[in-house]
Amino acid sequence: MTTPQPRRILSGVQPSGKLHLGNYFGAIKQHIALQNEGTCFYFLADYHSMTTVQDAELRRTLTREAALDYLALGLDPAKAIFFRQSDVPEVCELAWILGTVINMGLLERAHSYKDKVAKGIEASVGLFTYPILMAADILIYRSNLVPVGEDQVQHVEITRDIAEKFNRIYQEVFPLPNYRLEAAAKVPGVDGQKMSKSYGNTIEIFADGKPLKKSVMGIVTDATPVEAPKDPEKCTVFTLYKLFATPEELAALADRYCAGGMGYGEAKALLLAKIDAFFGPFRERRKQLAMDSTYVEDVLRDGARRARAEAMETMAMVRAAVGFAKE
Secondary structure (H helix, E strand, C coil): CCCCCCCEEEEEECCCCCCEHHHHHHHHHHHHHHHHCCEEEEEECCCHHHHCCCCHHHHHHHHHHHHHHHHHCCCCCCCEEEEEHHHCCHHHHHHHHHHCCCCHHHHHCCHHHHHHHHCCCCCCHHHHCHHHHHHHHHHCCCCCEEECCHHHHHHHHHHHHHHHHHHHHCCCCCCCCEEECCCCCCCECCCCCECCHHHCCCCECCCCHHHHHHHHHCCCCCCCCCCCCCCHHHCHHHHHHHCCCCHHHHHHHHHHHHHCCCCHHHHHHHHHHHHHHHHHHHHHHHHHHHCCCCHHHHHHHHHHHHHHHHHHHHHHHHHHHHCCCCC
8 A cells, every 4th residue: 555645736737839828828827826735846848838838948948937937937846846857767667567557448549649630630649649658747746636728638537547557457556546627727819719829810929019909809700790698608808808808897898798899809908908908917927937047947957857757756666566676
């Protein structure tokens, strides 16, 4: 039996493009809030990014940029263990071991894989086995809670299935993790689909000026005339506005939609102002952090040291369970 541990919380983000509103409201906001609720392991999933990014220098840049984003948005490295996934190579050994106990049918039913292939992403072996590496990410730190977006819930369920089977075949090493899903976890992109770097429909967190305006004003809307009433609940602009507005502001905008006489351009301008005001202070913080050339790397190296110590402890248990330990 494993020794009871304090609650451990784990999540990661792929540095496969600039972070966007979906990342913030679906994940990062939760991560920041959870820092005081347990031992948090937050990682930059650069191994996972290899399924979509195949340029080494770009991966290094995107990883550093994502780290800066997290730190600017409020992640405290004194409270959370923040690190690069690739700085803990034991996770790949665990992924192989877990792959020997999972059957193909479980992976073939993964919705995320099928959705990404349908969107034209190459069906690589890495993309297909993504749930196994994600399971290793979760289990190697013996995590109890995994805050995720809606599209990742199934992967946590797969992780539980893998952990149960491993514990049954060998011995009980892994606690069974649970997921935590926030109401705002699903954020629409500018085309009305789920906001995703893979789909190219994002509004970037730290965009400002003309690039931010171009993204917001490019949100797809229907052809309802200015003078006609509009249904706010069917409008992507209104859905995004909900993320920033007070209840009173939201009710006032809904009334204007229903009354008619307001064009989508005016609604987009209101949304643009909200995004700009909300992320403005974080932008300034990010600029300050970026001026220190060593800060990000120092944070990630210290996080990797702490994370790897936990991973090595888990792998000692796993290796003993499967028969690799020396007599």
